[in-house]
Amino acid sequence: MKYDVVVIGGGIVGLATAYQLLKKKPQLKLILVEKEKQLCRHQTGNNSGVIHSGLYYKPGSLKAKNCINGYQMLLDFCNEEGVPYELCGKVVVATDEFQKPLLENLYKRGLENGLHEISKLSLEQLKEIEPHVNGIAAIKVPYTGIIDYTAVAEKYAEKIRQWGGTIVLGEKVTAIREKASSTWVETPAQALETALVINCGGLYSDKLARKTSDEVDLKIIPFRGEYFKLKPEKEYLVKHLIYPVPDPNFPFLGVHFTRMINGGIEAGPNAVLAFRREGYKKSQIHLGELMESLFWPGFQKVAWKYWKTGMGEMYRSFSKAAFTKALQKLIPEIEENDLVDGGAGVRAQACDRTGGLLDDFAIYEAKNAINVCNAPSPAATSSLSIGDTVSNLAIQRF
Known part of the structure; x- marks a missing residue:
């Protein structure tokens, strides 16, 4: 089957990109391919549901620009499409x-x-x-708010289908090959001929990018963020979202309290190395993927630089008492038995060879591909703006 564009990845960034492309050029023949049997199974479906304001990001960076632009685009979209949200601050x-x-x-x-x-x-x-x-x-x-990003992404998917786009679930991309003047995206079920591949593969975006270019020299390092939930009788302790001042020596925001749009209060997350790219539990280990992380020169430098902070995060992962102590810095009344197990998400954090955890979104263009290789938080808030940026790059190809 021949397409103008193949988008890989059914998370919020892939869906927003496909949405923006078809909004601008509805005549494009577009297909989005997702390896899971449902959309938004990974970063989108396991995040804390925060509408970020753009407070933390370096002025002029892609994160700052796309978060601030994407914030208003997201609110406008939700108002138009009836997706509930709350600007609780x-x-x-x-x-x-x-x-x-x-x-x-x-x-x-x-x-x-x-x-x-x-x-x-x-x-x-x-x-x-x-x-x-x-x-x-x-x-x-x-400005900060709360929302269900899976609901947002499903609305993007609805619009994509309305505009003639195709979404295929349960098909993992196994190869991307150049043949004559076309590119072929292969899954176990089919081969898709296309003029352009847009890679929004999240936790596997680096591996997909290397199928399109030899010049992508980074590695996705998976960091698991684990949450607890407050027992209902203790939810009165939290009125807004409550964050600590972030540690400038560590590229994460620290454990905090988050109200959820569907009710309840989450406490967390920490940030620990996941032992597989989709390792949502401590027991989930993929030896090959773990070795890839541990032996990546950039990660070794990161581990050396942040070892003390990292050990503290790991200790909190195994000690509910230590996790509680970190939360008590913000709310001293919190007790260990006020916390019940929540869930976990895995953040796809790009790391370059020289030891830098990429602090900004990263988009790499190749001959017949556009690779979104670093889109952690605030990518969900920024999704329509990222999609706008990527779709503009794509349209220049046609």
């Missing part, structure tokens, strides 16, 4: 003196990114809106 809280200048830097970054409604909170103001939170300084970010 969040507070970022400093609990130690050394965090105060870091919080001030975060506040300034937010202003640089156009978030003019963020505000510093006095301790009295903090206690008024979050009476159970412990802190010595805080900022409020009213």
Whole structure:
């Protein structure tokens, strides 16, 4: 079968890209291929459902631009399509003196990114809106919200089908080959001839990218984020989303409290190396994938640089008491028996050969392919903007 475009990956970024392409050029013959039997089985379906404001990201970076643009595009889409969300706001809280200048830097970054409604909170103001939170300084970010990203992605899929696009589930891409003037995308069930491949393969995006180009020199390192949930009788402790000041020496946000759009409060996540790319439990191990991570020169440098923080994250993964202690920095009233097992997600974090965990979205173009190789958080918030960016690159090919 011949297509203009084959999109690989049925997560929110792949679906948003296909959606944006067909919105702009509905005459394109497009197919999206997903290896699972359902859409959004991985990062999209296992994230915390936060609508990010763009507070954390370096001004001018792809993350900052796409998050801020994507934020409004997402809200407009949800308003038009009737997808529920809530802009409940969040507070970022400093609990130690050394965090105060870091919080001030975060506040300034937010202003640089156009978030003019963020505000510093006095301790009295903090206690008024979050009476159970412990802190010595805080900022409020009213833009932040909560949503079900699977519901958003399924709405993208509905629009794709309405505009004549095809979505195929349960077919894993096994090869991408150049033949004459065309590219062939092969699954066990079929071979798809196409002019352009768009790789939105998430946890396997690097492997797919290397099928299209020899110049992609990075590795996806899977980091599992584990959550607990608060017992219903303790949900009164959390009014907004509550975040710590992020550790500048570690590329994750730290354990926090998240209200969920369908009810309940999540506490977490930590960030530990997963022993397989889709390793949602400690017991899920793929020796080959684990060795790929451990022997990647860039990861070895990351592990050496962050070993102390990493060991702390791993300890919290095995110790509910230690996890509780980390949460108590924000809400001292939390007790270990207030937490019940939640779930886990795996973040596809790209790592280059020299030891850098890529801090920005990464999109690589090849002869007949566009590879989205690093799209962790805030990719869900940014999905329509990322899709807009990638679709513009794609349209230039036609």
